[in-house]
Amino acid sequence: MMFRMDESAGRHPLDAIDERQCERLIAAALESGGDYTDLFFEYRNGGDYSLEDGKVKSVGRGVVLGLGVRVLRGDATGYAYTESLQEEAMLQAARTAGQIARSGASPGPMALHGIDLPDFYPVKESVLEHSGAEKVELLRRADRAARAFDPRVVRVEVYLAEGVRDVLVVNSSGVLARDHQPMVRFMVSAVVEADGKRQSGRSGGAARRGMEQFVYPGQSPEEHGREAARLAVAMLDAQEAPAGPMPVVLGPGESGILLHEAVGHGLEADFNRKRTSNYTDQIGQQVASDLCTVVDDGTLPNARGSINVDDEGNPGRRNVLIENGRLSAYMQDRISSRHFKTGPSGNGRRESFHHEPLPRMTNTLMLAGNDDPEDIIRSVKRGVYAKNFSGGQVNISNGDFVFSLTESYLIEDGKLTAPLKGVNLIGNGPEVLRKVAMVGSDFQLSGGTWTCGKDGQSVPVGIGTPTVKISEITVGGTQKS
Amino acid sequence: MSQTNVIRKTPLLPDPAACQRVAEEMVSYALAAGADGAEVLLREGAELEVKVRLGETELVKEAGSRGLGLRVIKNNRVANTHSSDFDATAMKKLAAETVQLAELAEPDEFAALPERSEMARSIPDLGLWDDKVAYLDVQMALQWAQSAEAAARGFDKRITNSDGATFSRVMGASAFVSSAGFSGATRGTYASGVVRPICDDADGKKRNGFWWTGSRLAHQLEEAEAIGKEAARRTVAKIGPRKLATQDCPVIFPPETAKQLVGKLAGLASGGAIWRKSSYFAGREGTQVAAPSIFLVDDPLLPGASGSRAFDGEGLATRPNVIVDAGILKTFLCDTYSGRKLGRPSTGSAGRGVGGGAYVTTSNLILRPGSMSPEQIAALDGAFFVTELMGFGFNAVTGDFSQGAGGFWIEKGEKVFPVSEVTISANFDTLWKRIDAVGNDLDTRTSVHTPTLRVSSMTVAGT
Numbered sequence: 002m003m004f005r006m007d008e009s010a011g012r013h014p015l016d017a018i019d020e021r022q023c024e025r026l027i028a029a030a031l032e033s034g035g036d037y038t039d040l041f042f043e044y045r046n047g048g049d050y051s052l053e054d055g056k057v058k059s060v061g062r063g064v065v066l067g068l069g070v071r072v073l074r075g076d077a078t079g080y081a082y083t084e085s086l087q088e089e090a091m092l093q094a095a096r097t098a099g100q101i102a103r104s105g106a107s108p109g110p111m112a113l114h115g116i117d118l119p120d121f122y123p124v125k126e127s128v129l130e131h132s133g134a135e136k137v138e139l140l141r142r143a144d145r146a147a148r149a150f151d152p153r154v155v156r157v158e159v160y161l162a163e164g165v166r167d168v169l170v171v172n173s174s175g176v177l178a179r180d181h182q183p184m185v186r187f188m189v190s191a192v193v194e195a196d197g198k199r200q201s202g203r204s205g206g207a208a209r210r211g212m213e214q215f216v217y218p219g220q221s222p223e224e225h226g227r228e229a230a231r232l233a234v235a236m237l238d239a240q241e242a243p244a245g246p247m248p249v250v251l252g253p254g255e256s257g258i259l260l261h262e263a264v265g266h267g268l269e270a271d272f273n274r275k276r277t278s279n280y281t282d283q284i285g286q287q288v289a290s291d292l293c294t295v296v297d298d299g300t301l302p303n304a305r306g307s308i309n310v311d312d313e314g315n316p317g318r319r320n321v322l323i324e325n326g327r328l329s330a331y332m333q334d335r336i337s338s339r340h341f342k343t344g345p346s347g348n349g350r351r352e353s354f355h356h357e358p359l360p361r362m363t364n365t366l367m368l369a370g371n372d373d374p375e376d377i378i379r380s381v382k383r384g385v386y387a388k389n390f391s392g393g394q395v396n397i398s399n400g401d402f403v404f405s406l407t408e409s410y411l412i413e414d415g416k417l418t419a420p421l422k423g424v425n426l427i428g429n430g431p432e433v434l435r436k437v438a439m440v441g442s443d444f445q446l447s448g449g450t451w452t453c454g455k456d457g458q459s460v461p462v463g464i465g466t467p468t469v470k471i472s473e474i475t476v477g478g479t480q481k482s
Numbered sequence: 483m484s485q486t487n488v489i490r491k492t493p494l495l496p497d498p499a500a501c502q503r504v505a506e507e508m509v510s511y512a513l514a515a516g517a518d519g520a521e522v523l524l525r526e527g528a529e530l531e532v533k534v535r536l537g538e539t540e541l542v543k544e545a546g547s548r549g550l551g552l553r554v555i556k557n558n559r560v561a562n563t564h565s566s567d568f569d570a571t572a573m574k575k576l577a578a579e580t581v582q583l584a585e586l587a588e589p590d591e592f593a594a595l596p597e598r599s600e601m602a603r604s605i606p607d608l609g610l611w612d613d614k615v616a617y618l619d620v621q622m623a624l625q626w627a628q629s630a631e632a633a634a635r636g637f638d639k640r641i642t643n644s645d646g647a648t649f650s651r652v653m654g655a656s657a658f659v660s661s662a663g664f665s666g667a668t669r670g671t672y673a674s675g676v677v678r679p680i681c682d683d684a685d686g687k688k689r690n691g692f693w694w695t696g697s698r699l700a701h702q703l704e705e706a707e708a709i710g711k712e713a714a715r716r717t718v719a720k721i722g723p724r725k726l727a728t729q730d731c732p733v734i735f736p737p738e739t740a741k742q743l744v745g746k747l748a749g750l751a752s753g754g755a756i757w758r759k760s761s762y763f764a765g766r767e768g769t770q771v772a773a774p775s776i777f778l779v780d781d782p783l784l785p786g787a788s789g790s791r792a793f794d795g796e797g798l799a800t801r802p803n804v805i806v807d808a809g810i811l812k813t814f815l816c817d818t819y820s821g822r823k824l825g826r827p828s829t830g831s832a833g834r835g836v837g838g839g840a841y842v843t844t845s846n847l848i849l850r851p852g853s854m855s856p857e858q859i860a861a862l863d864g865a866f867f868v869t870e871l872m873g874f875g876f877n878a879v880t881g882d883f884s885q886g887a888g889g890f891w892i893e894k895g896e897k898v899f900p901v902s903e904v905t906i907s908a909n910f911d912t913l914w915k916r917i918d919a920v921g922n923d924l925d926t927r928t929s930v931h932t933p934t935l936r937v938s939s940m941t942v943a944g945t
Contacts, residue, residue: 053758056588061838062579063564080543084566094545100620101542133586156759192759192879199759201879242884244907244943245728275535277645277680279687357541392874394886398645398680398688401903403873403886425875425884425905427943477875477884477905479941481728 014044014066014086015169015179020113022088023171026070030095031173034102035072035079037335038095039172041312042068042086043354046129047164052140054156060133069354070095074102076336080357113177118309118316121300122209124183128163131212136161139187139215139222146226147191153237154230156192159222161185170314178314184305184461185214186450187222191229195237202232203407207305207450207461219448232389232408235420242409242424242478248384248438249426249474250377250412254445255390257464261365261453262393262402263430264288264295268322268330269348269360269455270337272397279400279431283328289434291326292370299347299363304446306364306463313349313358320346322365326434334360352458359456364463370440374468377439379415385476386410386417387426400430425477433471441468495616496526496655498667504568505659505667508550511577513661517554517584519595520577520661521796523834524550527654532620534627535646536635542620551836554580558589562838592822595662595796600818600828602664602799605792609785610670614700616653618673623649626675626706633710634679638718645678645690647710658834664797672698672788675706677713683721691717696927699786716869719890723902725944726891732865732918733906733940734892736856737925739868740935744849747772747914748780750878751805751813752842753820753831762881762911763811771811772914775852778806780815780831782845789846789929795834800845803829809915817842849932852920856934859919861895866942868906881910887942904944913937 023040030038048062065084068091072079079101081094128136140159147157166182188205204225208214215221251259264280272278280288289295299308299317308317313335321329333341334349337360350361378386386409393404403425410417446465453462505524512520526548533541551564554577561584565576631647650673657667674696683689693713695704735743750771755761763771772778782791782800794800796818804812816824817832817840833843860867872886884907890897908916921934 050586056590058587058590058593059560059562059839060583060586061562062583063837065566067566077539078541078543080541080545082545082547084547084549097544100544101539133583137586158758194759199762199879201760201877244905244941246945275645276643277688277690355545355547357543394872394874396690396872398690399683399902400687401872401886401888403875403905405874405884422880423875423877423882423884424907425873425886427872427886427903427905429903475725475903475905475943475945477886477907477943479907481730481941 013167015042015167017086018042018169023113026091026095027173029092030070030072030099033099035074035099037073037173039071039170039313040068041354042169044167045164047162049160049162050136050140052144052159055144057137057140067354068094070098071357072098072101073336077101078357082354113171113175115177118178118180121307121309121317122183122303124211125213126211127183128185128211129165143189143222143226146223147189147230150227150230151193151234153193153195153234154191155194158190160188168312170310170312172314176314178310180310183209183211185210187225188450189225189229191233193233193237198237200233200236202229202236204228204232205450206448208448209303209305209307235408239420239422241480242421243476243480244478245481246473246475248381249471249476250381250384250386251466251469251471252386252388253441253443253466253468254447255449256387256469257365257447257466258390258393258404260295260367260466261362261462261464262395262404263433264323265362265365266395266397267400267430268332270331270333270341271360273331274337274340278397280328286328287326288328288431289323289326290437292437292440293323293326293434294368295323296321296368297332297348297362297365301364301446301463304364304463305451305461306362308347308363311347311349312351315345315347315349317363318347332360332362334358350460352460356458359458361455361460362453362462364465366465367467367469369442369444369467372439372441374441374443377441377468377470378412378417380439380470381412382414384412385421386412395430402430403427426474427477428474433474436472437469438472439470443467496528496653496669498655498657498669501526501655501657502659502665502667505550505657506665508552508573509659509661511574512552512554512580515577515581517556517581519555521553521595522550522659523836524657525654525836527652529650529652530618530620530623531648531650532623532627533646533648534624534631536644537628537632539624540646544620549836551838552576552580553839554584555593555595556581556584558591558593559584559587560590560593560839561587564836592819595660596798596818596828598663601662601797602666602793605666605668606783608783608790608792610668610698610790612671612699615651615671615673615698618651623651630675630677630706630710633707634677634714637711637714640681640718640721641679641714642682643680645680647675647677649675658793658797660797662797666793666797668792670698672696673703675703675709677710679714679717681717681721689717689720691720698788720900723900726866726901726904726942727945728943730939730941732862733937734860734865734867735935736869737923737932737934739871740932741928741930742871743935744778744847744930744932746876746910747778748805748844748847751811751815753814753816753824754842755878756814757820757823761878766811767814769811770809770915771911772806772809773917774809775920776806776809776914776917777850779804779848780844780846781848784846787846791845794830795832795840798828798830798832800830803831815842815844845929847930851922851924851933854919854921856921856923859921859934859936860892862892863894865892866901867892867897883908883910883913904942906940906942908940913940
């Protein structure tokens with residue numbers, strides 16, 4: 002096991018793993034009688050750059066390498082991991098994970114076969130192969146653009162993170178799958194000051210791309226710099242948000258956070274297998290307005306949540322979860338798909354080799370409808386237009402969710418008027434989806450830096466929606482009407 | 483040192499002295515590679531986690547882990563790297579590459595290690611390790627989880643399902659070495675258990691709740707049965723919630739939600755947020771930021787407490803810092819960098835992770851308890867008692883605060899019905915000035931020790 006800053010120098014650390022070794026580890030993992038095991042080798046190589054007060058403040062780099070071993074016995078999971086890829090340490094991890102089973106016979110010999118994977122994230126120019134100076138220049142460009150946008154900008158921070166995650170999944174069904182998962186993430190935040198008032202704004206983008214990320218529309222350092230400054234300036238005039246139930250128009254793209262919280266988590270199969278989700282036993286039933294078609298799509302080219310292979314060795318897929326309001330499928334991991342007797346859906350994901358896989362979202366989207374976005378806004382007499390969000394949270398069991406707006410506007414007589422201060426929307430997932438009254442034709446994938454947390458594990462995800470009108474949702478402001 | 487690679491037989495007891503030796507070697511390699519200054523944090527730990535659901539074992543996870551983080555400074559330029567490879571050859575290579583990486587950064591006059599005179603001279607034993615916790619094994623952990631879940635499921639027949647009971651134990655050693663003149667190591671343990679029962683409610687909805695115990699010390703862990711019953715009691719109490727009408731009313735925060743408010747208040751006093759102008763506390767030292775009944779201290783030296791630390795993330799001695807005294811903001815918490823930015827010494831408040839450099843952090847936040855019992859505080863006719871907060875609705879720059887909330891409606895001092903799906907809002911500055919009652923019920927389970935707090939008025943948005 003070697004620490005390497007430069008991937009091109011010498012062999013890739015995962016190349017040192019051979020099939021015979023995997024077979025020995027699988028045998029050790031199953032020697033106590035487990036009925037399935039998978040080996041998850043992971044190599045992460047990443048770096049980051051931060052600029053503050055016009056200066057590159059710090060440069061970071063890190064490499065992580067390790068193996069996670071999972072053994073299943075019925076629905077029970079044994080798990081162990083090691084940061085050492087020496088055979089002795091790996092065998093010890095395999096046997097520790099195998100302790101979940103304490104009796105039974107070990108399986109006979111098995112043959113491993115590599116599986117062919119699609120390539121949903123071809124990368125033209127890997128970020129890691131570019132010089133540090135080029136990346137530093139990206140930070141400077143964003144800094145200059147934010148400051149040039151408005152003289153009231155008093156502070157700018159820019160952050161760039163680059164990385165690759167190489168995974169090798171080998172399981173006792175004989176599957177062997179290897180993937181190379183790039184990610185580049187860029188974030189600008191700006192603070193403005195005027196008349197003793199201070200406001201901040203952020204803009205960022207992330208994708209499974211290399212340096213070409215920065216030439217995509219909306220993803221140049223200048224655009225993020227200006228957008229962060231624009232948002233901060235716009236919020237200077239923000240007024241107190243209204244309080245109480247009212248129509249809400251969700252802008253395209255970023256509003257996908259509502260979908261992620263309101264239905265996404267509730268459709269993860271583990272919660273339904275355990276009957277702890279409010280969508281338990283609802284397959285085939287109408288769970289949303291018939292305007293709603295929701296998909297989880299791990300195959301979108303270069304999207305943040307896309308995966309060629311999930312962390313259990315199943316190819317990434319596009320799964321229709323809700324079709325015209327009717328619930329059609331849950332997102333599965335291995336344990337749950339066995340329970341539901343469905344095939345894998347390519348949703349078994351994990352944060353790292355320290356973690357056991359769980360059913361997780363990839364890119365969760367609501368498909369476009371037929372309404373003109375302008376008409377949607379025009380249809381609201383008094384309500385809120387939601388444009389940007391900082392995050393959301395849901396209680397799986399009852400579907401109650403909250404999501405936090407960082408940019409929103411009052412709608413008065415069909416027109417956007419005053420910008421509103423940061424405010425929460427709160428509602429119940431199934432109820433809100435039944436109140437979807439109009440769906441725009443303007444689907445957008447968010448280019449944002451979304452990360453989803455579940456059971457202490459974070460994974461990158463994508464979101465997207467068209468403009469959507471919810472006939473009523475509770476707005477958590479302070480101005481009572 | 484390559485032998486530290488080998489996973490040892492359980493229990494893998496972390497070895498602070500061995501960690502310290504490797505960290506010292508790493509610092510010497512960095513200096514030899516040309517660094518002006520170098521800091522190394524090295525951690526070695528072991529975790530055990532078990533989960534039981536509906537009486538069956540669902541997860542047994544056991545593993546050891548380690549890593550080191552290196553910060554080098556050369557010509558006032560900074561680079562941070564991390565690695566889990568403690569082989570001498572790999573460490574030398576890391577040192578050389580980190581020094582090289584620093585050339586990409588720009589000189590920052592404030593980026594330097596602390597002065598030699600500031601470094602901690604001695605390392606107090608804060609009693610953060612308990613052998614009884616370190617030697618907790620899979621069987622004991624499973625037994626705790628099984629008993630706790632069984633107690634919850636047996637408590638009330640309306641408990642129809644369970645998200646399981648989890649028991650986990652971590653132990654670790656941590657060494658920090660700085661070329662500014664510090665080398666030290668400590669070790670600690672922590673165990674916790676949580677139970678998550680579920681009951682059915684109308685319209686196919688389910689209500690979930692939880693309760694937990696946690697401590698560095700085995701004798702402070704509560705009995706499994708007691709935790710299970712309390713989790714069940716809290717879960718069935720949520721059946722049949724209503725929304726509230728949109729209104730202004732008094733809001734009561736018991737410790738489990740008050741600690742979120744206290745954590746945010748301390749975050750506003752972070753020196754890093756102050757010089758970045760990302761806190762409305764900037765320029766507010768010596769002014770009223772809370773009601774006169776509010777006293778808030780950050781105390782890293784509490785024996786056996788979860789947030790205690792004998793030295794900070796830069797090797798400085800730690801000490802209690804009074805943040806708020808009778809509602810007046812007394813100080814900002816600073817690490818060396820933010821202290822220099824603000825023209826003052828560090829308050830010994832640096833935190834550090836393996837993955838990056840120092841940052842300002844709190845240790846044990848203690849909001850001084852008052853004299854009122856929780857019952858006295860709730861003796862109102864018309865108040866919202868908040869047991870859950872959801873969402874991210876807080877803007878530290880402006881103080882705008884809006885969160886999803888659940889809990890109970892109080893009339894004549896009694897909880898008359900559960901509440902869900904509402905938000906509570908106020909400007910945070912106003913909220914803290916409106917605290918009109920501080921309880922005597924200090925909760926010390928986490929690193930934020932707080933009693934019940936009551937705010938005289940907030941906006942509740944519901945129907």
